[in-house]
Amino acid sequence: MPENNARVRLADWIRANGATLDTLDPEAPLDDLEPLREIIGDARVVALGEGCHFVREFTTARRRILRFLAERCGFTALAFEFGFAEGTALDPWLRGEGEEADLAGFGGTTSSGVTGELARWLRRHNTTSAHPLRFLGVDVPQAGGTLRPALEPVADYLREVDPEALPLVGTTLEISDRYAGGSVAVAAPRWADFDRADQNALTAALSRLILRARALEPLYIQRGGRQGYEVALRHIEAAWHADYMVGALNGIFTGTGLPADTSVRDRYMADTLLWHLDRLEPDARVVVAAHNNHIQKTPAEYDGELLAFVMGHYLADALGDDYRAIAMTHTADSVPEMNPDGSPEVGFSLVETPLAPPTAGSVEAALIDAGLGGAITLTDLRHARGTASPSGIRSQSAEMAMPVPEAFDAVLTTPTATTHFTTAF
Helix, strand or coil: CHHHHHHHHHHHHHHHHEEECCCCCCCCCCHHHCHHHHHHCCCCEEEECCCCCCEHHHHHHHHHHHHHHHHHHCCCEEEEEEEHHHHHHHHHHHCCCCCHHHHHHCCCCCCCCCCHHHHHHHHHHHHHCCCCCEEEEEECHHHHCCCHHHHHHHHHHHHHHCHHHHHHHHHHHHHHCCCCCCCHHHHHHHHHCCCHHHHHHHHHHHHHHHHHHHHCHHHHHHHHCHHHHHHHHHHHHHHHHHHHHHHHHHHHHHCCCCCCCCHHHHHHHHHHHHHHHHHCCCCCCEEEECCHHHHCCCCEEECCEEEECCHHHHHHHHHHHHEEEEEEEECCCEEEEEEECCCCCCCEEEEEEECCCCCCCEHHHHHHHCCCCCCCEEEECCCCECCECCCEEEECCEEEECCHHHHCCEEEEECCCCECCCCCC
16 A cells, blocks of 8 residues: 555656657657756756667657757757767768768767767758757767777877877777777677787777877977867877776676776766867857766666766766756667677667566656656656655666656656667768
8 A cells, every 4th residue: 555655646746747748750849848948947068868779769859859959048069979089070060061971981889879860960950050059979989899080080190299109009009900890899709809918008008198198298289289189188088998998898798897897988978078068168058968877967876786977977076057967768668679699780789678567666657657658758857855756767678776856857758669770870
């Protein structure tokens, strides 16, 4: 009986604090999204999550919310779970430079959601709207699969300011190219087959490169300017973090890793977003798109054990009320899950995975109990109190126990989760 009473109270709270949205159509009128305005307030950074990669409904919902935030709330930039180096290259195309066909030549993370459909939509938006969006990458290159997108620009830079250091870049590329793949799911097993001497030589070369760049900052700025130096340093740091993440992911795959090791990637993403903020106009407002597990304000935990300190945790600590996090989840009975399969392109395939009914107390169960499981809803979590407080949310094909209102300011929920995947733009 007490459990039933708790479920009823939570369902009542969900009904009182939720709004039903009309559609996910990115081109539809935006009036039904007006409740979002109060949720985000004056925050300079708003993160849009997704409970699972490769879900069409989350991609279209993001596009629609992006329109609302740009057209009605003055947001000027979109930061993505996408390589810093690749984002720098892609941004001019998304703002209308070059030809449509040039899109095929850009690299990027396969799990980022920047598919051909979304990229072309952003280009159309930026060239036709009075509210264009800059595109900012915040992640390590190619989801940790290769160092080349970050280090090739560094090589070009060093030819100008420090040609004596070029052999360090050559060493890192020669070694890292031997394990490179479409994502870290490919790279980590290949890296594990390396001799320890090769692994150490790669890390040592990157460490020498970054230490030298920091120590010779005055010389580099004298020869190439401050902006060039700061961008090059961020590229080197991306490669440095990606090298660490290959070992960290292999540790997860083999059960030999250090606790919370993947925090390294999330720290890089948070620091890179803050790096961008420092260089944007003072009144710039930024939308961040990444997985729910990256944008949440609380550390990621599973079964009571710390998994990682995540990007959203670092951003909430740095920005306070200037950071808002909006999760996305669904009430469907299956979801596309990434199944490691050793494929040479990305290292995984998508498998339609049945889900158990959501657990009592979760966001999804509460919406179903409230009679809203078949609707598109936006629930304001900022005023959750006591027993009327969701304690779990779906993540991929699992469920994460967490104090949901502490992790997110709102949650958008869809009744379906349709597979949407492409390995190319």
